[in-house]
Amino acid sequence: MELLEFARGPALALALALFVIGTVWRLAGIFRRPVKPDYSEPRSTAVAAGALKAIATRMWHPANFRSRTLVGTLNAYGYHLGLAVVFFGFVPHIAFVERLTGLRWPAVPDWLFALGVALTFVGLLYALMVRLSSPVLRLLSNFDDWASWAVTMAPMVTGMAVISLPIGASYPGAPANPVPVAMHLLSFELLLAWLPFSKLAHAFLAFVSRGQTGAAFARKGAEL
């Protein structure tokens, strides 16, 4: 079996399976935990609204803290949006998703794709620099932090190796040079498989923890 064939076949299936099973397992590990009844008289019963509000408002820091967190927040937005543009807006990626799901959508303009790539590289490198230089982040960081950074960066790096394809070119069924394409696909599959087991799971856990706190604070009528 050729490497590309492996990446498009069993490796992709395994990565998708790990992604789904890991996500379900991790969420089940939280939701199987008991919830003790709270008999205190609520100040407000709008707890669902409180949960949704916290999920939305935690997208941005309260004004009191902004001066201390603005750069980090903007950088995080930069590489998150960059990743989204690169993954969802590039023609070969859309074709890849279409092959799997049948869904397709219009690609982003070339300039926006290039901006997404730049924001992602600069943002991830800046994040790494801060993690290496900040005493707080050095103390907090563990294997998960370094591995998650590397696993996120890997598809970007391998993607650059196949970027010689025209941006508007469709997903190549039989690329002239299949090894870099296979490496790119395998690095993406590593990201997919790693995500639910690592801090990258904040992609879905953010909704759970923000929602929990938002509901609890809404019940008490406390500002969040």
Added chain:
Amino acid sequence: MTGAEQSHPLDLESPRFSIEKPAARYDKQGERADAQRLAAASRAFARDFGRAAAAYMESCIHCGNCAEACHFYLATGDPKYTPIWKLEPFKQAYKREAGPFAWIYRVLNLKRAVTVAELEEWQELLYDSCTMCGRCTQICPMGIDIASLVGLARHAMFEAGLVPHELWAVAERAEREGSPLGATPKVLKERLEWLADDYEVDIPVDRPEAEVLATFSSIEIMKYPASLVATARVLNRSGYAWTVSTAGYEATNFGMLSGNLAWQRDMSMKLIEAAIACKAKLLVLPECGHAYTALRWQGANMLGRPLPFRVLHISEFLAEALAAGRIALRRLEKSVVFHDPCQVSRRGGATAAPREALAALGVELRETRDAGGRSFCCGGGGGVVTIHRADELRYGAFRIKMAQIDASGAELAVTSCSNCRQSFDDGRAHFGWERQMGSLLELVAEQLAD
């Protein structure tokens, strides 16, 4: 407590009331093998570990933003005071023993088992340098309520016998005598009789039936008796049939602060049973921050069913009484800055009530740069003010608050927590600060209109 019997004499002369500075510290209670301590800690941590705590443990992205909200980190710049780091052994234990992928961590030994030595090292981070003020919750992009996790960790630390000397001693005294500062029923009764005579105010005690049960904090009883008089004046003027009960009057709850759930329940149940016994429809909590958390938000859970009476912080009672026209105030032509007690405001949701009372006074309210739910803690909450070895750290945190109060330029500074007040008194003495933190309740009582 290891070694000889400790008497823990109280120090009621200093600006900060606690036990006297121990000549020798005993920060490890009982004689037990390390394995037993770890097992006890693990049991206690697991016992209260619900869905919310699991979600929080899973969600941290190690962004370090919580450090930027913590007064102890801001005061020192020491990364060990990063709030989420204060939970590191417990995060480690959770991942290894209880998380969704615990078996992977154990099989591959990806997380080491926590040791007693680590828990001893973390005692300072969980007690001396955390007031459980919850400011870190406000900044966390994942919305992790770190203060609630510190509360759970303290349960484990207590069960492991790893509580700071002073906090253990005052909690044990509170459980044994009914008050952490020696405000026993006899002392309370004598004080109330003296205050009633001296200030010519009616203070009903142990009425068999009453609409309202008034409670106090031991700091008020022993250090700020004028607050007791103010409570009586306001309640008398409001027209309620009210009483103090010598069976349940002490609202401070060092069971909660030290991490002993059984003692917390005992202390709360005294108040609950006293209110039920006199058929009270309303229990009024004193100017005390953590008393509000203990009874308003956790009291019913100690009882195991909804409380058959309402619970209001005194600032909420004032706001309600003013709105209902039960009391009226003379205007005060002053500018005032209000210090929000964290447990009442940020974590309790009663942020508007004191401002409504201040509005009724007609004062010019000058807020600090960070106010309401975002305000800085005084540095003494969570039992920190009792711990002598934490003094320098606490003063560093207090400096932030002091600067914000000064910057407000207000003529008067008031709060609605006696523990905050004594932290301010102690900080004032330490720094030679000119300002005095007053009581909102006392200010209102002074301005009661005829």
